[in-house]
Amino acid sequence: MLNIALPKGRLGDQVYALFSRIGCDCGALYGDDRRLVLESPENGVRYLLVKPSDVAIYVEYGAADIGVVGKDILLDSNPDVYELLDLGIGRCRICVAGPEDYVEDRERVLRVATKFQTVANNYYSSRNREIQIIRLNGSIELAPILGLTDVIVDIVESGRTLRENHLKVLETIVPVSARLIANRASYLFKNELITGITAKLQEVLPQ
Numbered sequence: 001m002l003n004i005a006l007p008k009g010r011l012g013d014q015v016y017a018l019f020s021r022i023g024c025d026c027g028a029l030y031g032d033d034r035r036l037v038l039e040s041p042e043n044g045v046r047y048l049l050v051k052p053s054d055v056a057i058y059v060e061y062g063a064a065d066i067g068v069v070g071k072d073i074l075l076d077s078n079p080d081v082y083e084l085l086d087l088g089i090g091r092c093r094i095c096v097a098g099p100e101d102y103v104e105d106r107e108r109v110l111r112v113a114t115k116f117q118t119v120a121n122n123y124y125s126s127r128n129r130e131i132q133i134i135r136l137n138g139s140i141e142l143a144p145i146l147g148l149t150d151v152i153v154d155i156v157e158s159g160r161t162l163r164e165n166h167l168k169v170l171e172t173i174v175p176v177s178a179r180l181i182a183n184r185a186s187y188l189f190k191n192e193l194i195t196g197i198t199a200k201l202q203e204v205l206p207q
């Protein structure tokens with residue numbers, strides 16, 4: 001059995017659709033099923049449904065052989081895994097955003113709300129800009145609205161959340177998308193299975 005960690009939530013349905021297109025379907029992936037482990041014995045796979053930010057942890061420690069995770073999370077947590085394929089779905093970008101009328105005061109330490117601490121630190125240290133990070137786990141956009149921070153470093157997909165909260169993109173840090181990753185030992189010992197699935201996914205990727 002190949003253990004595959006898939007993200008629940010926004011990216012989930014697109015990822016399940018990709019796996020069903022390569023014949024590794026599992027009907028229970030859709031709908032209101034609450035099981036977290038779903039087996040498809042006829043396809044030799046077991047799906048583990050996990051929080052998107054935890055996929056790389058399951059794969060790095062070998063609880064899953066392969067998984068699908070956003071490049072944003074890989075950049076921020078830098079797990080010791082193989083990155084096999086850009087799946088071309090879940091495309092978005094990590095940006096600096098702030099109030100529509102934002103003007104930076106370069107004399108002051110910049111206060112940044114984010115869940116991407118490493119990405120934010122690397123970005124601002126490459127620009128010699130001193131920052132103070134306030135780590136939040138969600139609804140990051142609230143921070144500059146309430147004056148908790150000056151700006152945010154966060155994912156922007158359609159831009160709607162920013163617009164509806166009177167914020168705007170100030171700088172784009174990096175474009176990101178979903179990636180297929182593999183545990184290093186699994187890649188050696190289950191190589192045929194993993195390279196087989198990788199090749200099939202490559203064939204059905206959106207252009």
Ligand code: PRP
Pocket residue numbers: 137138139140141154155156157158159160161162
């Ligand atoms: C993400 C991100 C933004 C939003 C951007 O949040 O943090 O809030 O999506 O998408 P948009 O540009 O299409 O509006 P998510 O929905 O993952 O929830 P979170 O706020 O709990 O992180």
